[in-house]
Amino acid sequence: MLRTKLDHLLTGTPKIFGDDGELSAIAKDPVDRSLMLGFEGLEGNQVGDPLRHGGRDKAVHLYPIEHYDFWREKYPDVSELNETGAFGENFSCTGLTEDQLCLGDIFRVGSALIECSHARQPCWKLNHRFGKGDVLKTVVKTGKSGSYFRVLEEGRVKAGDDFVQQARPYPDWPLDWLFGMIIGGGHKGQAAELVALSKNRTLAESWRVRAGQLAAG
Numbered sequence: 001m002l003r004t005k006l007d008h009l010l011t012g013t014p015k016i017f018g019d020d021g022e023l024s025a026i027a028k029d030p031v032d033r034s035l036m037l038g039f040e041g042l043e044g045n046q047v048g049d050p051l052r053h054g055g056r057d058k059a060v061h062l063y064p065i066e067h068y069d070f071w072r073e074k075y076p077d078v079s080e081l082n083e084t085g086a087f088g089e090n091f092s093c094t095g096l097t098e099d100q101l102c103l104g105d106i107f108r109v110g111s112a113l114i115e116c117s118h119a120r121q122p123c124w125k126l127n128h129r130f131g132k133g134d135v136l137k138t139v140v141k142t143g144k145s146g147s148y149f150r151v152l153e154e155g156r157v158k159a160g161d162d163f164v165q166q167a168r169p170y171p172d173w174p175l176d177w178l179f180g181m182i183i184g185g186g187h188k189g190q191a192a193e194l195v196a197l198s199k200n201r202t203l204a205e206s207w208r209v210r211a212g213q214l215a216a217g
Contacts, residue, residue, distance in 0.1 A: 008092035028085035034158035057204035063089035063146035111155030
């Protein structure tokens with residue numbers, strides 16, 4: 001059973017991002033009080049692009065603290081990496097890296113109950129945020145993606161809350177394997193697994209669709 005603490009709780013609101021005036025809420029700031037975690041996400045948290053971010057399958061974004069050492073070594077000149085929230089995460093903690101999490105893992109955090117729905121699919125905004133052209137590529141190569149959770153039971157959460165696993169229905173589907181299958185190009189010869197994933201409603205809808213497309217070749 002996985003057990004850790006929620007070290008940091010973070011929220012953000014859309015701000016101008018890039019030269020074309022596009023909005024993004026990737027920059028997150030820590031919150032030192034309890035917040036309501038609803039089915040659509042944290043109280044006070046917003047997204048800049050509701051077509052690609054937010055929604056019930058992406059109610060909470062978690063990024064492991066352990067990954068920061070890797071990124072700081074790779075990009076020592078990027079000041080954003082000196083504090084949590086650099087990757088747009090809402091939850092920051094240790095002990096929940098992609099090789100430790102599985103699809104469908106259920107956790108109690110505060111009074112809320114959450115379920116792992118998929119890994120984070122990186123986009124160009126990471127490159128722009130850090131001013132580096134290879135962040136997206138590096139996430140795909142290393143699998144240091146972070147994870148998304150949906151909310152099964154709404155409740156209040158705060159930094160310092162216990163973060164305790166309640167169930168693991170799919171122990172054979174770790175998140176790093178899932179990311180490799182759907183995003184990292186590891187799907188070749190895995191048609192049966194892809195079909196199974198495409199039918200599993202625990203997996204986020206967008207990734208179920210992608211699994212079906214990959215299975216069809």
